[in-house]
Amino acid sequence: MKIFEFITLCSFFSLSFYRAFSGSVPDTESEQASLPPRGWNSYDSFCWTISEEEFLQSAEIISKRLRPHGYEYVVVDYLWYRRKVPGAYVDSFGFDVIDEWGRMIPDPDRWPSSRGGKGFSEVAKKVHAMGLKFGIHVMKGISTQAVNANTPILDIDKGDAYEESGRQWRAKDIGIKERACPWMPHGFMRYAAWGVDFVKHDCVFGDDLDIDEISYVSEVLKELDRPIVYSLSPGTSVTPAMAKDVLGLVNMYRITGDDWDTWGDVVGHFNVARDFSSANMIGAKGLGGKSWPDLDMLPLGWLTDQGYI
Numbered sequence: 001m002k003i004f005e006f007i008t009l010c011s012f013f014s015l016s017f018y019r020a021f022s023g024s025v026p027d028t029e030s031e032q033a034s035l036p037p038r039g040w041n042s043y044d045s046f047c048w049t050i051s052e053e054e055f056l057q058s059a060e061i062i063s064k065r066l067r068p069h070g071y072e073y074v075v076v077d078y079l080w081y082r083r084k085v086p087g088a089y090v091d092s093f094g095f096d097v098i099d100e101w102g103r104m105i106p107d108p109d110r111w112p113s114s115r116g117g118k119g120f121s122e123v124a125k126k127v128h129a130m131g132l133k134f135g136i137h138v139m140k141g142i143s144t145q146a147v148n149a150n151t152p153i154l155d156i157d158k159g160d161a162y163e164e165s166g167r168q169w170r171a172k173d174i175g176i177k178e179r180a181c182p183w184m185p186h187g188f189m190r191y192a193a194w195g196v197d198f199v200k201h202d203c204v205f206g207d208d209l210d211i212d213e214i215s216y217v218s219e220v221l222k223e224l225d226r227p228i229v230y231s232l233s234p235g236t237s238v239t240p241a242m243a244k245d246v247l248g249l250v251n252m253y254r255i256t257g258d259d260w261d262t263w264g265d266v267v268g269h270f271n272v273a274r275d276f277s278s279a280n281m282i283g284a285k286g287l288g289g290k291s292w293p294d295l296d297m298l299p300l301g302w303l304t305d306q307g308y309i
Contacts, residue, residue, distance in 0.1 A: 032227045032289030033251035037198065039073025039135070040066075044260070044299040048079035048090065051110045056126055063130035073198050073229075074127055075135035076120075083107050094145065101154040102146025102171045104138075124195030135198025135229070136191065140213050147175035191228075198229045205232040205253055211245060218249035218287055230287050234258065235296065240279035243293065251286045252294045259296045261303060269295050 040062050042050045059074040081097050081104035082088055088095040097107050099117075106114035113122035120136065127134040150172045155162040162169045191199065201217060204210045214232065221228050232246065235254025243253055255272050259265045276282060276293045283290050 033229055033286060033292065034289055035070075036292045036294075037073055037229050037231075037252060038071045039075060039133075039198075040071065041075045041077055041200075041297055043077035044297055044303050045301070047304040048077065048082060049084050049110070050076065050080075052113060052123060056123070059127050059130055059132060063132055067131055072131075073133050073135050075198055075200060076137065077200070078137040078139065078202065080106050080111065080136065084110055096143060096145045098143055098146055098149070098151070100151065102143055102149065102151035103154075104143060120194040120196065124197075128195065133197035134195060135200060136194075136196055137200040137202060138191075140201065140203045140208075140210060142171060142175050144175075144177075146171045147177070192224050192226065196228060198231065200231045200233055202233045205246070206234050206236040206238045206242075206257075208234065209242065214246055214249055221287065227288055231294065235294070240276055240281055243276070243281060244279075247281065247284045247286060247291050249287055250291055251289065252292050254296055255293045256296050259299055261299045 040058065042055060042058070045058070046054060055074070055076060062071055062074055079090070082092075083095045083097060084107065085095065097105050099105050105117075105119055108115045111120070111123065114120065120134070124134040150170045152161040153169045153171065153174065154160075199217075199221070201214070204213050218230060221230055229252065230250045231252035231254075232250055233254045234257060236257045238253070238255045243255070246253055255276060256269055257265075273293075273295065281291075281293060283292065285291065
């Protein structure tokens, strides 16, 4: 066995165990998230630097080993649009790949099938062929890089620059710097056309609660002709009272901070899970189906350093 193959086999154990809190069964076959979505997320194993080859190898393992046990999602975590070059790190500026409209697109060096404007469509096709569903991570808002470049805004009805009140609108007209994500201010998005089945929306919940943005994204997803599971992150300081405001808008919402392989990250989950269970919020009505509190990932196996940049 090659060394790289060994690393990949170990890495797949870093699972997003979107745990089943109850033994409920689907009300209808068409109900969205009728059971807690389960799958694998790339972050704890690869940080932000994962490549297309590494992702598809991991997806193949999930398909062969865990799909028979109910695991169906494979999710690319954040910064898939950042170039992996000297000087680039988690909160660096100026290394993101954006199109002429300021929208994030995959780094073509790490995701070669995205070239030619294909985005993640080729990756999604391969994931679907494995019998799995494909997901991506997105940050809130519009890209800081797009605002600084003042790119035009796309009018999706015309396929050209958006115009109103006799002028063309650009990124600086809609970007609100005062509402940048506090822990990643250089943050953000055409996803349905890529064949995406799952969206992890970050910096909009917990301490970063943004009901307006959650509501807007929920309405957009509701109008699509195909279901997309909508998940919120992060989960710091979340209470049942806070979560009640988003239940009907989403399918999953984090109720804890990030997990790593330490007992301190895990032990606090017991009380949190108890509180949400007591509040009858497990499997409540959600976007197009049900919604579920999410205890983040269960990190096992070969992991990156949690301080890795």
